[in-house]
Amino acid sequence: MAEHRPHHQIQTDDDDEPTHHHQRQHGHPHFQPKMNPHQRNMHMEKPNMANPRYYAPMNRPKREHYLCLIITLLLLGIIILIIWLAYHPTKPHFMVASAAIFGLNATSPPLLAITMQFSILIRNPNRRVSIYFDNLNAFVSYRDQPITPRVMLPPLYLEKHSTVALSPVIGGSPVPVSPEVSNGLIQDAGYGVVGLKLALLGRLKWKAGDIRSAHYSIYVKCDMLVGLKKGFVGQVPLLGSPICNVDM
Numbered sequence: 001m002a003e004h005r006p007h008h009q010i011q012t013d014d015d016d017e018p019t020h021h022h023q024r025q026h027g028h029p030h031f032q033p034k035m036n037p038h039q040r041n042m043h044m045e046k047p048n049m050a051n052p053r054y055y056a057p058m059n060r061p062k063r064e065h066y067l068c069l070i071i072t073l074l075l076l077g078i079i080i081l082i083i084w085l086a087y088h089p090t091k092p093h094f095m096v097a098s099a100a101i102f103g104l105n106a107t108s109p110p111l112l113a114i115t116m117q118f119s120i121l122i123r124n125p126n127r128r129v130s131i132y133f134d135n136l137n138a139f140v141s142y143r144d145q146p147i148t149p150r151v152m153l154p155p156l157y158l159e160k161h162s163t164v165a166l167s168p169v170i171g172g173s174p175v176p177v178s179p180e181v182s183n184g185l186i187q188d189a190g191y192g193v194v195g196l197k198l199a200l201l202g203r204l205k206w207k208a209g210d211i212r213s214a215h216y217s218i219y220v221k222c223d224m225l226v227g228l229k230k231g232f233v234g235q236v237p238l239l240g241s242p243i244c245n246v247d248m
Contacts, residue, residue: 089206092131092158093123094220094244096198097165100235101228103172104189110182111174112147116140118198120166124158129208131158133218136202140170142194145181149173153202170198189230193239198222204248219247 097119105113118138124131133156140148148171158164188194200220206213224242 089129089131089208090125091246091248092204092218093125094200094222094246095121095123096222096224096238096242096244097121098235099224099226099238101226102169102233104185104228104230105174106182106186107174110177110179112177112182112185113172113174114140114147115169115171116148117167117169120168120198120200121163122156122158122166123163124161126206127161129206130160132156132205132207132212133158134203134215136200138168138170138198138200141197141199142185143181144197145177147171147175147177147181147185149175153200186230189228192227192229194226194228196224196226198224198242216248221245221247 099119100117102115102117103113107113122133133153136153136156137150138153139146139150151168151170153166153168156164156166185194199222200218202218203215204218205215222242222244225239227237227239
């Protein structure tokens with residue numbers, strides 16, 4: 001009679017395969033690598049882009065930098081506005097005090113030679129700002145046409161709230177004019193009243209303390225009525241108060 005021995009099942013690697021296969025079918029990995037604490041922290045700090053509440057760590061310093069820049073610009077603008085309101089310059093004032101004539105000749109073809117002298121007062125009304133004038137020149141016109149060549153005036157400096165007087169001699173050289181201007185001037189001189197315009201052009205800049213502005217163009221027009229008679233030489237009366245308009 002044959003001896004009956006119990007069969008013992010020995011589990012082999014092949015026997016494990018169904019179990020592994022079963023785990024893979026259910027989505028459970030059979031092995032997860034271990035992470036040290038540093039790797040675990042890096043894994044936890046990974047940004048979740050799907051979470052709208054997450055902000056990158058560098059966003060806050062950038063926002064603070066932009067906020068400080070905006071505040072600085074606002075404060076700078078306020079300071080500039082205060083300085084401008086405190087030192088806002090007013091245009092200089094011009095006035096013709098007197099006039100004189102030393103010659104008036106008209107020739108043909110229409111050429112006009114007239115020599116005049118004016119006393120001009122320039123006032124700086126500003127109490128905190130000084131004024132520099134340069135490239136200043138003057139001429140006389142009649143019926144909006146020049147009847148004298150331009151004369152260069154010396155540079156001027158007006159202290160705060162001060163007045164400067166000029167007495168330039170303008171003209172002397174013949175100037176080509178239209179027949180209407182030549183005949184009209186001689187005719188008005190025969191009546192004893194001539195309407196003239198004294199014009200001054202140049203540049204100025206303001207000075208407040210150690211700060212100087214850029215150059216600004218200036219154009220002054222002084223309309224006047226002169227008591228002028230043909231053949232008269234010397235001081236002529238100004239009829240009324242000449243009005244000087246300053247454009248900048």
